[in-house]
Amino acid sequence: MTEIIGGYFTSHVPAIGGAIAKGLQSDPYWKPFFDGFPPIQKWLNQEKPDVAVVFYNDHGLNFFLDKMPTFAVGAADEYQSADEGWGLPVYKTFTGDPALSWHIIEALVGDEFDITTCQKMFVDHAMSIPFELAWPNVDAWPVKLVPIAINTVQHPLPSAKRCLALGRAVGRALESWESDDKIVVMGTGGLSHQLDGARAGFINSDYDRFCLDHLMNDPEALVQDSIAGIVEKAGTQGVEILNWIAARGALGARPLAKRTENYHIPISNTAAASVVLEAV
Ligand code: DHB
Ligand code: FE
Numbered sequence: 001m002t003e004i005i006g007g008y009f010t011s012h013v014p015a016i017g018g019a020i021a022k023g024l025q026s027d028p029y030w031k032p033f034f035d036g037f038p039p040i041q042k043w044l045n046q047e048k049p050d051v052a053v054v055f056y057n058d059h060g061l062n063f064f065l066d067k068m069p070t071f072a073v074g075a076a077d078e079y080q081s082a083d084e085g086w087g088l089p090v091y092k093t094f095t096g097d098p099a100l101s102w103h104i105i106e107a108l109v110g111d112e113f114d115i116t117t118c119q120k121m122f123v124d125h126a127m128s129i130p131f132e133l134a135w136p137n138v139d140a141w142p143v144k145l146v147p148i149a150i151n152t153v154q155h156p157l158p159s160a161k162r163c164l165a166l167g168r169a170v171g172r173a174l175e176s177w178e179s180d181d182k183i184v185v186m187g188t189g190g191l192s193h194q195l196d197g198a199r200a201g202f203i204n205s206d207y208d209r210f211c212l213d214h215l216m217n218d219p220e221a222l223v224q225d226s227i228a229g230i231v232e233k234a235g236t237q238g239v240e241i242l243n244w245i246a247a248r249g250a251l252g253a254r255p256l257a258k259r260t261e262n263y264h265i266p267i268s269n270t271a272a273a274s275v276v277l278e279a280v
Helices: 015-022 038-047 098-110 125-134 160-175 205-214 219-223 227-234 238-250
Strands: 003-010 051-056 071-074 078-081 116-118 144-150 182-188 256-267 270-279
Touching: 003 038, 003 125, 003 160, 003 238, 003 256, 015 125, 038 125, 038 182, 038 256, 038 270, 051 098, 051 125, 051 160, 051 238, 071 098, 078 125, 098 144, 098 160, 125 182, 144 160, 144 238, 160 182, 160 219, 160 238, 182 238, 205 219, 205 227, 205 238, 205 256, 205 270, 219 238, 227 238
Parallel strands: 003 182, 051 144, 051 182, 071 116
Antiparallel strands: 003 270, 071 144, 256 270
């Protein structure tokens, strides 16, 4: 039977890749952030998932503003990391799991989600940074990947409520997947940050705290705001919380325990956080 081991949530600031490439994990600026990851690495090394189902957003590398799917599910044999890298080598290929991808796609379409299917897909720092943080110093990623991209870039964005529903539908698809696989669900991005405009540099720790405190037991609380309301509270790029909300949805109603949480301001322009919600 397929086992869902829980959810791993993290920010994906590209500068983290530069810090990893330069070995700056113990540098005073970076240490409080990187200190969040040994418990996550330990959990993953104990549980040894076979597949990662990852909710993330593309940053203009695979999709650009001229063609922007609201929800896109990868169904490729492999995914190349094609980010500019910020110093992090981009050579490591992500191996796909097309059979599981198509099972999820069938289930989502059956549930009336009008998704885009991608049999060719590049991934960027929203994928490579969370993987590097989870599995440092590996030659090859130890999990297969099913990428699910949510539009957090080109408005109109899907509502938080819709992202939670998408995640829940993916969770039901995972429940009905007949395999011996262990699956980790991931949500990347956030927390509050704004990279551009008059409020560039905006961070809102009260809202971040609210999200961290309600993610596990009351995700409905995170979907009460409109997209404009989330942008106001979290910043223009803080809407990446949509990826966390969808990933939380995929964990369903099973009992969860917060295995670890770390929150640190700032990393680059971002309030950075990492969380593991373990299925218990
Ligand atoms: C930063 C954060 C992001 O989520 C991103 O995609 C790019 C840059 C930042 O804070 O620098
Ligand atoms: Fe981002």
